Amino acid sequence: MARRTSVHGEWSSKMAFILAATGSAVGLGNIWRFPYVTGESGGGAFVIIYLICVAAVGLPIMIAEIMLGRRGRQSPLNTMRTLATEEGATPAWQYVGWLGMAAGFLILSFYSVVAGWTLAYTVRTAAGIFDGQTADGVQAIFTSFIGDPERLLGWHTIFMVMTIIVVSRGVKSGLEQAVRFLMPALFVLLVAMVGYAMNTGQFEQAIDYLFKPDFSKVTWEVVLKAMGQAFFSLSLGMGAIMIYGSYLSHTASIVKTATIIAGMDTLVAVLAGLAIFPLVFQYGLAPSGGPGLIFMTLPIAFGQMPGGAFVGAAFFLLLVFAAWTSAISLMEPVVTWLVENRGMNRVKASAWAGLFAWLLGVVSLLSLNVWSGEQFQLFGMPFMDLVDWLTANVMLPLGGLLIAIFAAWVMSRDASRAELGLPEGMGYTAWRVLVRYVTPVAVILVLFNQTGLI
Numbered sequence: 001m002a003r004r005t006s007v008h009g010e011w012s013s014k015m016a017f018i019l020a021a022t023g024s025a026v027g028l029g030n031i032w033r034f035p036y037v038t039g040e041s042g043g044g045a046f047v048i049i050y051l052i053c054v055a056a057v058g059l060p061i062m063i064a065e066i067m068l069g070r071r072g073r074q075s076p077l078n079t080m081r082t083l084a085t086e087e088g089a090t091p092a093w094q095y096v097g098w099l100g101m102a103a104g105f106l107i108l109s110f111y112s113v114v115a116g117w118t119l120a121y122t123v124r125t126a127a128g129i130f131d132g133q134t135a136d137g138v139q140a141i142f143t144s145f146i147g148d149p150e151r152l153l154g155w156h157t158i159f160m161v162m163t164i165i166v167v168s169r170g171v172k173s174g175l176e177q178a179v180r181f182l183m184p185a186l187f188v189l190l191v192a193m194v195g196y197a198m199n200t201g202q203f204e205q206a207i208d209y210l211f212k213p214d215f216s217k218v219t220w221e222v223v224l225k226a227m228g229q230a231f232f233s234l235s236l237g238m239g240a241i242m243i244y245g246s247y248l249s250h251t252a253s254i255v256k257t258a259t260i261i262a263g264m265d266t267l268v269a270v271l272a273g274l275a276i277f278p279l280v281f282q283y284g285l286a287p288s289g290g291p292g293l294i295f296m297t298l299p300i301a302f303g304q305m306p307g308g309a310f311v312g313a314a315f316f317l318l319l320v321f322a323a324w325t326s327a328i329s330l331m332e333p334v335v336t337w338l339v340e341n342r343g344m345n346r347v348k349a350s351a352w353a354g355l356f357a358w359l360l361g362v363v364s365l366l367s368l369n370v371w372s373g374e375q376f377q378l379f380g381m382p383f384m385d386l387v388d389w390l391t392a393n394v395m396l397p398l399g400g401l402l403i404a405i406f407a408a409w410v411m412s413r414d415a416s417r418a419e420l421g422l423p424e425g426m427g428y429t430a431w432r433v434l435v436r437y438v439t440p441v442a443v444i445l446v447l448f449n450q451t452g453l454i
């Protein structure tokens, strides 16, 4: 088969791909979502199940997604259709692309709202409003912030516009350059925060909490949340990694790059936990504090350390960048599809995609305050929680399941081996067994058991 080329361009190097894909994976999912979901799910047992999910489900699917993307070299929807036709299977596989685009929209909508919080917190920390604040004071500041729809709207809008701007210019020029500097900087600051938490907080208690599993707390719900978190954090199941894979040169090793990306992502999540939980225990906060957890813990530290306004502002700013590099990957699959199938140029496509996600985000934002009453809840959850739950715990695992089935059952052994560039042997067989049996069975068990889909 002649190799395809992508009409949207190619990364300038393998390193650029690793950085961009790591930029997609590392985001609010690691630093905002991971600690609070861990807290809600009781700690250690959740973390262990999460790590197992990353290794046994996440990594194999990431490899599969990059492989399909690079072979198809189009938007996820068209890639799935092309590859399915090529393998003599039904073009209905393109619906995996639809599912992914829908998930991308939904995630981007509330992601932008929370990224708006990080923007606001950059400014607030720099202005010194946390200086010398008590834990109660910091908590009160967060609560009043969330209760103010106009403020939230302003920040949500700014973040969405930022995302539209980058995506409309093409990922290659702006983003590639940015992630090269930002990802290492975020990493260094995170390590510094862990150092601070280690010295001033209840570090040992945090280690116990994060790594001592209490298996009596494990329920199917906890397992589902861990799996959902793995999909969310690794950007899997909706085509983000697939579209990034479609810009990857055919000489790069997919297995190696995927392992690096998944490893970095996991490391950042664990570091975030180690930065946050010592402070949670130090100041008598509840680990199960919910989505506000990092906004109610870290500012206490920033308010007390010397130069905290500066360090804190730098930290939140880097979190903005981490969210930014993830948000563009949420938008990219839809934009490529609009360009390919609707004949739009990138600018127009990004503007439309952003506008719709923004509108949906406004509903999420209002569900935090004006529409937070019980009469506005759907399935017992405020809209934002519902969208988060539905995407991370249902849509992404479902998308990932279909991708695994396609890569391992529909695609021929020769085709996948050739694309992965692996010889017959242990490595290839291990991957194939994982995506063929382990991943689908695990996802089906957890997903269907918990969501009552069957």
Ligand code: PHE
Residues within 6 Å of the ligand: 024, 025, 026, 027, 028, 029, 030, 107, 231, 232, 233, 234, 235, 236, 238, 240, 326, 327, 329, 330
């Ligand atoms: N992985 C990103 C994060 O952790 C979120 C994301 C999910 C991005 C799905 C793209 C696709 O914040």
